[in-house]
Amino acid sequence: MCVAWGCQTNGPPKHKKPRLASYPMRSELFRIPFQWGPIPIFGFGVLLAIWLLFGGWRLLLSIRARGWSNETGGLFWGVVLVAAIILFLPFLPQWFPRGFALLSGGIPVRGYGVMLLLAAAAGVGLSCVRANQMGLSSEVIFSLAVWLFVCGIIGARLFFVIEYWNTDFRGENLVATVAKVLNFPQGGLVVYGALMGSLLAFVGFVRRHRLPMLALADIVAPSFLVGLAIGRIGCLLNGCCYGGVCDQPWAVTFPQESPPYADQIARGERYEFRIAPDRQARAVVVKGNDRLGLARGDIIVGINGQPCPTYADAAKAIHNAYWGNMHLNVETAAGKQVQAEAVPVSTRSLPVHPTQIYSTINAALIAWLLWAFFPFRSRDGEVVALMLTVYPISRFLLEMIRTDEIIFFGTGMSISQNLSVVLIVAALIGWGVLRTKPPQLALPAQ
Numbered sequence: 001m002c003v004a005w006g007c008q009t010n011g012p013p014k015h016k017k018p019r020l021a022s023y024p025m026r027s028e029l030f031r032i033p034f035q036w037g038p039i040p041i042f043g044f045g046v047l048l049a050i051w052l053l054f055g056g057w058r059l060l061l062s063i064r065a066r067g068w069s070n071e072t073g074g075l076f077w078g079v080v081l082v083a084a085i086i087l088f089l090p091f092l093p094q095w096f097p098r099g100f101a102l103l104s105g106g107i108p109v110r111g112y113g114v115m116l117l118l119a120a121a122a123g124v125g126l127s128c129v130r131a132n133q134m135g136l137s138s139e140v141i142f143s144l145a146v147w148l149f150v151c152g153i154i155g156a157r158l159f160f161v162i163e164y165w166n167t168d169f170r171g172e173n174l175v176a177t178v179a180k181v182l183n184f185p186q187g188g189l190v191v192y193g194a195l196m197g198s199l200l201a202f203v204g205f206v207r208r209h210r211l212p213m214l215a216l217a218d219i220v221a222p223s224f225l226v227g228l229a230i231g232r233i234g235c236l237l238n239g240c241c242y243g244g245v246c247d248q249p250w251a252v253t254f255p256q257e258s259p260p261y262a263d264q265i266a267r268g269e270r271y272e273f274r275i276a277p278d279r280q281a282r283a284v285v286v287k288g289n290d291r292l293g294l295a296r297g298d299i300i301v302g303i304n305g306q307p308c309p310t311y312a313d314a315a316k317a318i319h320n321a322y323w324g325n326m327h328l329n330v331e332t333a334a335g336k337q338v339q340a341e342a343v344p345v346s347t348r349s350l351p352v353h354p355t356q357i358y359s360t361i362n363a364a365l366i367a368w369l370l371w372a373f374f375p376f377r378s379r380d381g382e383v384v385a386l387m388l389t390v391y392p393i394s395r396f397l398l399e400m401i402r403t404d405e406i407i408f409f410g411t412g413m414s415i416s417q418n419l420s421v422v423l424i425v426a427a428l429i430g431w432g433v434l435r436t437k438p439p440q441l442a443l444p445a446q
Contacts, residue, residue, distance in 0.1 A: 002343045027238050028110055028111070029111050030104055034106055042090045048083060048087060056079075059079065062139050065137075065139065066137075072143075074144075075143050086127070110238070111234055115237065116189075116231055119227035119230035123223035127145075133423065137393070141220075144220070147202070147205045148220075151197040152198040153189065155196045156193040158193060159192060159193020159196070161181055162287060189231075195224075196333035204305075212443060214379075214442070221381070222374070224366070225370060229363035232359040235356040239254050241355060241356050242259065243352045243355035244353055245352055246351060253350070256348075260349045264320055264349055266319050268328075270342050271322075271328050271340040271341070271348075272291075273289045275409075281310050282309070282311060283313075284299050285297065287297075288332075295328070301331055301332060303318060304330060327341055353401050364380040369386070370387055378439040379439055381430065382434060388427035392419075392420035395416060395417075399414050
């Protein structure tokens with residue numbers, strides 16, 4: 001049975017190599033050099049020229065269709081923003097040599113970033129199809145997409161940075177910290193943060209352009225889930241958003257440089273038990289081991305003679321002991337003295353649930369449900385209400401087998417689970433409000 005469901009075993013799951021997928025990560029696919037021989041790619045180079053030609057063509061079509069409108073203005077500023085990024089990227093290693101040292105060999109093309117762009121493209125395309133069916137110009141969707149993409153990325157990254165500030169983002173200096181914060185193409189975006197950022201951008205956009213808010217929200221709701229389904233494949237390529245250890249036939253393993261491998265060491269799973277922080281931030285055993293004498297609920301107060309008052313102290317001590325090829329002498333608050341021997345160092349992690357694939361399937365199914373439900377809605381906002389009802393439930397359940405998120409403010413649940421509960425309550429209130437309104441659609445099908 002899977003450890004993440006709280007089931008105790010007498011040791012690590014048995015490895016049955018023919019049944020497990022040894023997954024090679026593709027965090028970085030390749031690098032684009034700043035120059036190809038004498039030809040510049042970034043800066044005043046080929047990529048900027050291609051982008052300006054494409055952006056100019058799109059602007060020309062928009063101006064011919066409706067003149068200089070608000071939608072055209074949004075498209076214009078989107079073209080300018082991307083052009084500025086292409087123009088100034090080559091100078092970042094010179095201006096910030098420590099923070100952007102990773103750009104010295106060219107622009108790394110991350111698997112996560114590529115899937116993120118594919119997700120955005122698929123979402124915009126799907127929204128354009130539905131918008132055309134409702135008699136709404138595709139230019140509106142393109143302009144909205146710029147707002148949603150930029151603010152969604154900012155919100156998703158900000159959410160992640162806040163959640164993991166103490167463990168991942170406290171750099172030696174301001175430049176190093178900023179560089180870590182901006183390195184989102186390597187991973188580290190939270191869906192609920194993207195939802196919050198996109199929501200703020202969406203409200204601002206529809207108010208500025210005086211569009212029917214709920215009707216437009218119903219149009220783009222399935223696209224959000226389609227984008228999420230594709231984006232989770234990027235999580236698989238990056239090795240993030242992983243699940244708990246299990247011995248199911250579809251389990252996957254990751255290489256040594258992956259987040260699951262490092263997390264399994266720090267949490268003690270290479271020593272055949274598992275710890276997690278409790279509400280007081282102490283290290284508590286959540287998967288015991290009868291052979292070692294560790295029981296679920298034991299609080300660890302020391303490792304190898306080193307006091308461990310917090311979970312972070314215990315995780316660091318276990319990490320150092322593992323890579324130092326040391327046994328663990330574990331002391332619990334109840335006075336137990338336990339010695340544990342590590343599972344031999346291997347090139348692969350213990351097998352885990354491929355929660356990224358679960359999430360992709362989950363998001364794709366919900367996207368299909370929303371798309372199919374759209375023609376049967378009787379009031380604007382019902383598609384969004386359905387999304388905010390179904391997705392939080394499935395996300396709450398998926399979080400039960402994910403092990404990469406920490407407990408939030410002593411609630412016993414991750415931050416995503418807490419937000420799922422809030423969204424479910426909000427969705428129920430939304431359904432109640434919608435039912436008080438007469439059946440009416442602001443954008444009936446053409």
